[in-house]
Amino acid sequence: MSAQTAGPETLGDLSEEPSQPDPGSKKAEVIAGKSPMRIALGRLAKDKIAVVCAATVLFFLLVAVFAGQICAIFGVSTATVLPSQYLDSLGGGLPLPQYGPPNGGFTMDHPFGIAPLSATDNLAFWVYGARTSLEISATATLFGATVGIVLGLVGGYLGGLADKVISFFTDLFLTIPFLLAALVIAPIINQRFNDSSNYPRIQFWALIVVLAGFGWMPMARLIRGETLSLREREFVQAAKVIGMPTRRILVRELLPNLAAPIVVATSLMLPAFVAAEAGLAYLGIGVTSGISWGQTINHATPFFETYSLYLWEPMIGIVALVLALNLLGDAIRDALDPKTRR
Template identity: 40%
Template sequence: MTAPLDVPGSAAEAQPESVLAGAGKAIQGRSLTRIAWLRLRRDKVALGGGVVVVLLILVAIFSGPIISVFGHDPLEFHQDAIDQSTLLPQGSFGNMGSEYLLGVEPVNGRDIFSRIVAGAWISLLIGFLATLVSVVIGTVLGVVAGYFGGWVDQVIGRIMDVFLAFPLLVFAIALAGVVPDKGFGLEGNGLRIAMLIFIIGFFSWPSIGRIVRGQTLSLREREFVDAARSLGARHGYILFREVLPNLLAPILVYATLLIPTNILFEASLSFLGVGINPPTPTWGGMLSEAVRFYTLPHFVLFPGLAIFITVLAFNLFGDGLRDAFDPRAH
């Protein structure tokens, strides 16, 4: 049997025009950030969490105008909304209505909506800045430990173990009780906020430090690092130009997951009475005051929902970022 002859112009013959069609089009590469965004865009739950996070940040930034339009001064008493015989809010559901969107607090009649909005910036400020402190310290020490190894890794590793075993909540309660009203050029709640940022950020860095160390141990054995060494690159160049850019994705993901943890910790300290001094509104402080009025569910519900929604939104967004930047998840 003989092979069939290729007839010019037949389907069996590959035409040059069809082979070269589209050859002039440049192949566009996609960066890791572009690929991660395409993956994240398909995750509707994570995008929803990100939208809520952005809205919370905007509420915290523009809390003043929002309160002036939709609420009242968060420190102002409204005795006209309180039944003087029972010291409870007049009307149903804590006097919830058009004048007071979420009702008022018992006894003093302060606007709950305004206090929740005003407390948002404190929770987010402490959460973000404490996370920034943790990320900076943990990244620096984690990269140094993972890259150099040896006795450097051993020393930093033992320091991490000590910090991880430290009773952070007990230390925060003890330190808050001895902090003076003035110090380091700060006073009042300004000093309290700085103290909480220091305690939460400085003592929680080992968690991200261990993750960065593990990633650095893997990256230092990669081909691009060996190539940089063979070309005579110094340690500083390799760390800042080769290793750190490849750590940005895991650092960003873990920072997003660490923010709600820090927000919860601040709310816990305020609930225990060792956080921000009253009458400055905080979500944890509002929950602490609401414990005495268990017959008024709205007094507990709204600040609790604010904490729940904030933590859930950050966690959903962080999980989506982790899946988007992890190539093994797809």
């Protein structure tokens, strides 16, 4: 033989497993798996718009929570003072120049100016208006989301008659105009409880009931649709086979898999309730016996030409809060969607 026959080819270099990196090394940290929530939070942290909106929402939350302390720092309050000492009776009830705009500059005693006709401090009313708006909208969102989640889960999982009844009431409430229902309910409450000593709190909770009672339907329809697809999955069928109770299946198996749509729907429900609360207060059928941004806008409308700042202050607060909540809700939806590449 002119050439030596080569030996059998070995595949050792192909069959051998690659060496695993040290668990404590930086390379292992890079390839370590991440939970869906961690991935979503990482996406949100990289989204500049989401970060700005989250900071804006946090600012309004701090203002609402520490409204009393903020007013104490600036030395202002919501108490009604003697208007004749602060207002120009010959100038249409506008503040005197030494007490701020529109006829004078800003002062530290009243950083946002004072209200015409009543001489109340605008900063105090703005701060407590933020508290009222967030308190009502957050409570209504909690109740509305809870009702929608429960009805959507029950209807989507049980099906049959239960689903038909829940779907019927969902469609029925969707056909009732929200503003018309508020216009009908508010006079009844005013007439029934107007003489009560707890009328402000009654009006507060009545508004929450109206907002939640006519705001749970989108959540219910969303959860029902997701539940209809999830109830046919293998893990739900396996839970049925081993005899797991229905309540446990709903709470332990289905509900955790609905976290993403619930978070998204809730984040979009909150700004809608903020705008609705301000709109109802402006129309005089919301919070009329307390402090509200909508009430301030209603009082400031006649002074738009002579004292526009009085109107712009609550308007800017509503627009900034609603816009931040809406954009943050969109960012949360994109961050929780595994198909989104950002």
